[in-house]
Every structure is written in C-alpha cells, then in structure tokens.
Amino acid sequence: xxxxxxxxxxxxxxxxxxxxxxxxxxxxxxxxxxxxxxxxxxxxxxxxxxxxxxxxxxxxxxxxxxxxxxxxxxxxxxxxxxxxxxxxxxxxxxxxxxxxxxxxxxxxxxxxxxxxxxxxxxxxxxxxxxxxxxxxxxxxxxxxxxxxxxxxxxxxxxxxxxxxxxxxxxxxxxxxxxxxxxxxxxxxxxxxxxxxxxxxxxxxxxxxxxxxxxxxxxxxxxxxxxxxxxxxxxxxxxxxxxxxxxxxxxxxxxxxxxxxxxxxxxxxxxxxxxxxxxxxxxxxxxxxxxxxxxxxxxxxxxxxxxxxxxxxxxxxxxxxxxxxxxxxxxxxxxxxxxxxxxxxxxxxxxxxxxxxxxxxxxxxxxxxxxxxxxxxxxx
Numbered sequence: 001x002x003x004x005x006x007x008x009x010x011x012x013x014x015x016x017x018x019x020x021x022x023x024x025x026x027x028x029x030x031x032x033x034x035x036x037x038x039x040x041x042x043x044x045x046x047x048x049x050x051x052x053x054x055x056x057x058x059x060x061x062x063x064x065x066x067x068x069x070x071x072x073x074x075x076x077x078x079x080x081x082x083x084x085x086x087x088x089x090x091x092x093x094x095x096x097x098x099x100x101x102x103x104x105x106x107x108x109x110x111x112x113x114x115x116x117x118x119x120x121x122x123x124x125x126x127x128x129x130x131x132x133x134x135x136x137x138x139x140x141x142x143x144x145x146x147x148x149x150x151x152x153x154x155x156x157x158x159x160x161x162x163x164x165x166x167x168x169x170x171x172x173x174x175x176x177x178x179x180x181x182x183x184x185x186x187x188x189x190x191x192x193x194x195x196x197x198x199x200x201x202x203x204x205x206x207x208x209x210x211x212x213x214x215x216x217x218x219x220x221x222x223x224x225x226x227x228x229x230x231x232x233x234x235x236x237x238x239x240x241x242x243x244x245x246x247x248x249x250x251x252x253x254x255x256x257x258x259x260x261x262x263x264x265x266x267x268x269x270x271x272x273x274x275x276x277x278x279x280x281x282x283x284x285x286x287x288x289x290x291x292x293x294x295x296x297x298x299x300x301x302x303x304x305x306x307x308x309x310x311x312x313x314x315x316x317x318x319x320x321x322x323x324x325x326x327x328x329x330x331x332x333x334x335x336x337x338x339x340x341x342x343x344x345x346x347x348x349x350x351x352x353x354x355x356x357x358x359x360x361x362x363x364x365x366x367x368x369x370x371x372x373x374x375x376x377x378x379x
Contacts, residue, residue, distance in 0.1 A: 006065040007036055008134035008141060011182040012189055022057060030191050036064055037192035040141060040150035067138045072146075082142070086111055086135055089353040090128045092170050094139040096147065096162070103147075104164040107139045109180050110171025112352035115205050117225065118237050119270050121304040122170045125352045130176040136183040140165060140193065165195060168203040168223070174210035184218050197221065197261035203268065208244040208252045219259045223297070224249065226267040228276055229284035237276070246288065253292050264293040264330075270301050271312035271320065282323035295330035296321070302336060 010018055015029040028050065035047045042064035044055045068085040075081075080096045090111040097104045113120070114127035140162065144150050149161035165187055167173045173180045180202075186192045187200050203223040204211060211222075228234035234241040241249075253265045267289070271277050285296075298321055301311030312320070317333055324331040 004061060004063040006134045007032065007062050008064055008138050009132055011133070011185045012191065014182070024054060028054060033189065033191040037141065037186065038150065040145045042066060065134060065138070067135060067142055084139065086131065092131065094143060094169060096143055102163040103161045104166060105140060105143050105162045106166050106169045107136060108169030108171055109136055109167055109173040109176050113171045114175065115172050115238070115240050117205060119272060119301060119307065119309055124306060126355065128352045128355050131179060133179040133182040136179055137186050140187065164199045166201045166203065172205055172207065173202050174204045174207040174214065177210055177213065181217055184220060205238050205240050206244050206249045207240070208248050211252045211256055215256045215259050219256065219261060221262050222256055222260060223266040223268055224253060227270050229281045229288055233276060250289070250292050257293060264295050267294050267296050268299060269296055270299045271317050272301055273310040273312045277312040277316050277320055279319070279323060282320045286324065286327040286329065289329070295332070296324055297332055297334055299334045300336050
C-alpha cells in the first residue's frame, strides 16, 4: 500500500500539483489550504465545501498528519511549551509567548542542531535530522488548534492569537532550506495563515549563501545570532563563524536589506559574564555595525546543565546597552520568559538521537578571553 500524502507538506504550488495529478480543478487547492490551515481541520469528511468524490479520494490517498504531543507545560508567566514527537526517538519543542499586544510562536526547524553554539542547549545535544515542511508548519497548525485560534468552515477569520512567528526554536533554519522555505510560504499565504512578512522572523547563525537565497526567494524579517564583537571571540561562541566570518556576514546582511520587509537587521546578543559583555566589546560592536542598519536585542543568558557559563548581571547588561544607545543604535533587553519550564531563549532541548556523536567525541572548547578554565562537553 502506498504511503498517504501528508498535505501539511504542501504549499500552494504543491497543493495545486496534487490536485492536478488527481484530476481536480485548481480552485480545489485553495479550498484545501483554507480548510487545513485556516480552519485547522484534519477530517476530510468535515470539509463540506468539497465534492464527495474528492473527500473520498482524500480519505484513500492523503492525510493531515498531526504531530503527537509528548508534553504540554504552561509557565507562571503564561508561556506555553509543547514537546512534539517527530519519530525515531526524536522530539522538538515549540513555544508560545503571549504578550499584551501580540502572541509569538517560536518554531523549530531541525531535531537538534549541528552549529553547536556554546551557549545553546539545543546545540549541546548534537544533530539528528531536518524536519519536513509538514513538521515545521505543523507546529503552527497544532498551536492554533490548541489555542483555539482557527476559522470556521475555511472561510471566516478566527481570532488571531498567534500574530507573530519566529523561527528561533531548535535548529538552524537555513541549513534546512527547502522545507523551511515552503513553510514560510504557507505562513504568508492569505489562504493559509496570512501573516505579514514583517511578522515572520527567521533567525540564523550566519549561513551566508543561504541568506542570499532567502533574500531572493522569500525575504522575511531577519535576526542574526551575533553574540561577539570580533572574529576570534565569535569563532569560539558560534563555530560557524570560522566558515563565514564577520566581514562576510555583515556584507550578507546589507545585501539582504535590499529586499527585506524591515529596514534593519536584528542582532541577537546573549550576555555572558566576563566573556562578551565588557565596555570594550560594546565599543567594538559600534564600530563593527556602523554601516549596517540594525537594532540589538541583548539576551540574558539562560543557564542549562553543563553549560559552564554565567550570565551577565542586570547592571552590566544595562551599561552595555547604554554604550550602544549612545552611539545611536536601537537596543532592547529581552525579558526572560518561560525559564521555569525551560522555554527561555537557548534552553530548548527536546530529545534528540544524536547522529553527530558529540558526547562520544567529547567536544573540546578552548578557553575564551577573560576565562580561566577549559570547559568540555558535559562539564
């Protein structure tokens, strides 16, 4: 028996292709997108605007494959985190962050991460596999259903509880490019989720060639995990910098802004005590980004077992930010959300069957400037 097609894997072009292959007219693809994504319906029998013959064909050949929920936790501050089973011993995490004027969903794109940033719990697990389009967009599909934010009958708008989506969960989105691109297109499609490009943000550690591809294919808001003011330091905090150093990364940011929905790049900067938080680092950053329209998001470090790192004090973060502000750079300090359920930035870990064998190889991290000891894997 042939495997059923998971319709969550199909963007508008893919759905139109599926309909054409099955002798259906193009408008059926639009109807399916609306039923599945706007209404969150998985039962083809309930899609009452479809012809009975199509509903029967769908029941025989297709499915809307919901991700099984292994756990569902809500923080004291209202942040909600789902652990989702993606099979073969892997699980990813998705986080919803409610605020007064918006609701943000943080989505994962990979089971684990191969980039291995030093301050990130996900990277310490190693990498298992890329998620499919259905598994990426399926997180938004599921969250809308869990939060009661779906339309009725595929036609009416439901309450927009999720107003913003950030691809900042587990994984490096640009190292899983095609499935991520298809998921982005569904987020922006008026027949699916209808989000503005300004309200969908992709966060990257700096995969320069794929930043250029995204600029051409589907430019959304861009956040870059910077975390260091010079190459020597960033080489240790974000190992990808050894392949795409700061000069190349900043040039790619400027190219991206030619087509971006916002006129600035957001630089994410996790604040690490005695490592990247000095006044000299702040002044170095001012010089580094002087030709790149940007804002800085300073992130208090959220600890996790084996990190071997300490977050900067609030006073140090404020002083650091003040240096940037005095140079005319818009700077915010991120409020930590969901840390009591390990849902804060850098804490997402899920459960991953590591194919990179990080623990077995005992990844070695050399000492950083201002740090007096060597930290090894699991220290």
